[in-house]
Amino acid sequence: MDGGLRSRVLDYLQTHHSMTIASQGEEGVWAAAVFYVNDGFRLYFLSAPTTRHSRNIAWDGRIAITIQEDCADWPQIKGIQAEGLAVEIGGDDERRARELYGAKYPVVGKLAQAPAAIVKALAKVRWYRFEPERLFFIDNSAGFGRRDAIDCRS
Template sequence: MSTVPAAALDYLGTHRVMTLATHGSDGPWAAAVFYVSDGATLYFLSSPTSRHCRNISENPHVAATIHEDYADWPQIQGIQAEGVVREISGDDEKHARVLYGDKYPVVGKIAQAPAAIVKALAKVRWYRFEPQRMVFIDNASGFGHRDEIDCRS
């Protein structure tokens, strides 16, 4: 197993939206979700009835990207990843909630959250994305620079 470069971990920690690519009985689907990172592990919440979560329940192997909308090619950075998503509960969910609340205070301070947020959070499940392979694209280190990372232990 190779170590995830600090630049890739920093990138994960400073961004918020991951696009998940899933596949289920209705075919492929992509959906953007807010996430929080703990090293290379990513946590997110979503409705179990959403198409991407239904797909995950059928086939937990997914692909994901994290990137910005860059206008300047030499500045492009981003993450491409593949791995497995699992619904979590118990201590894993508590851990995810704390991390998520630190990054997104409206979720962490549920007593102070707007009623619509409280209502929505009552319907979600928590998920963990464990990447098996990642690619950190970093044109700032040279055009087309890619760090291929094996995340399997």
């Protein structure tokens, strides 16, 4: 894999905060935005298990995600598209996710100092891990329709 591409994608993941999840479940397809944190290409997020996207992940963990810029001109389009498997996590994996999440989002990492509404909300969530199989980095500033692929399974 191109080391420069890998580095650009990891930098992009570090400097962005929200991703859109596309999932499929008994009620059909659904998209939802969540905050994430990355550990390499592995992404962690949290959500209430009652949300439609969480129910969909429990039904079928295969999802797609996007992370992108909010821009008004085609040459500015830049972002990530990926497909893979999302699962609810616990144990050591959850502890790692909480640690990373707290470093990126200090209000979550310092629960003793967090507003009561945040503490109450976090008591109701589950933690999830997304393992991309394939990831595409889109960068129209490098050429219209520029899309470089990374096979995350290797």
